[in-house]
Amino acid sequence: MGQQQFNEAIDELFEATQNKLPQYYGRLTRANDRARLMVEDILAKHAGPDSVVPRNKSAAVTRELQQVESQVYRDIRSELQRMFEEAAFAQSSGLALAVSGALDVAALLAVAGIAQAYAESASYLLAALIGKPTEEFTSSLSKAPFNRKDSDGLQLNDRLRDIARTTTRQVASTLRKSIRNGEVTSRMNRKVARDFNSLAWRLKTIVETETLYLHRNAIGMFAELTDITRGVKIVDYPHGKPGEHERHKCHIYAHQNEHGLGEGVYPPGTRKIRHPHPRCRSTLHLELVRRLK
Template identity: 30%
Template sequence: MSKQDELNAIFKRIAGEHGKLTAKQVEFAIREIGRVRGDIADMLADYAGADGVIKRSRLLRLLRELETVEQSLRQYGTDALNGIIEESADIAIEQVRIAFHRVLSESLNTVSLNQNVIDYVATRFSDDGLVLSDRIWTTSGVIRDAIATQLRSDIIKGESVGTMVKNVRKVYDNQTWMIKRLVVTESNTAYRTANAMSIERSEVADWVRIVDNGSRHPRHKHHKCYILAHEDRYGRGRGIFKPNDSEIYCPHPQCSSYIVPVLKSEYL
């Protein structure tokens, strides 16, 4: 097995390991952002009368107070995503460092790499023209609106606080797909960005190759990662790009593609 083949196998393996990590990160984010359900339960208890029911006359005031709930959603989401992005970047950089040392006996200067990755992911504009904080605000707003709609209906119907708390949990559970989409997208973007920046920082490769990794999706051939993986932009082979070609960092939301170095001839 050539050194290039050996690295290809290592990067494929660690991409699979990162996929498992991402699943755990999704669970963490859903749990952390879901702390808002406890905040809402406390708020409902404060508004309820002795009979455990909230009077209609208090509805508008309660709905206005949901603004603080949305702020909590944003804060919990921001804290969770920042931690996830940093974790993915740290792991990717360390894995590249270990792979280069094991296969090529080469070291990697990792000074400031993690922060460079975090800064990029936090400030990148996606296809919708939004940065990370915008996407967190949008997700928080949608969840808050769904909860407000449910509470309005429950209060008008005269439901008990206990029933309202259960309904809020159901509403939240129905919106967790948005959190999953956000976490998978940002975690994988941090992972690919860290790989590419680490390779660019190294002495062993001037080029990288993007490997599409979603052949089970029925419309995979329409995904940007598939298109990039089959594009020969620079006449060096399909899927080969410069490490700073940022479109390979996040080809599309929830993309599971990964990046491998294309070794210089002297390292083959």
């Protein structure tokens, strides 16, 4: 059984997932930008021939901005859902290839109880090991970021609504002042763009946090659903200023032996190692049962 080969394949999957982050972030930024264009349309609608919005139109502009709040939420949530579905499919495919390519298929067949004919298909083997269709496994993965509740009691939808609300309030405040000062729409549009950009770091945090959580959750779910693992090992990657990483929960978890399974090794169903902290770049390795090593 190639435990080392399997975990090397997991590392490659982790690297591929990380490499997708800039693309995902760009897509989410463009989705958010559609709401900004709505603001430009609202200003153009109420502006006079001199490109100035009359002061008596300020209340109407503020009311119409409420639609923008809903649009911000819908656009970024829809794009995130598409991204999670793509990422979940990539994780399922990567795990299937790792299973079929790195593990002893003959031994796995005995564990999974499937016919030799199915061994040629990685997805069949993965489905047999986890006891459910790969499509169901993938669907569960894609929904998990929305279902997880963080230590502060908030779910991802709560954070997305807060981003939409905060963005709209900031834009509304900017526009009220600009209309009162008699600024032209081109100047107001530049300020609105800055308001949207000022919250871009929150979108980047969500992309990093949730995509890498999805990767770790795929490995954790696989380990939990099969009977070929005795534990899951969290592997942390030091980064940041000296002494900073040591305070991260991933570092703490990776250097403890809480269950007597070895340093950083936890029972397959352990949840906390799947999401140690926001923007965590740790990954998970599998500790296989003795008969399969």
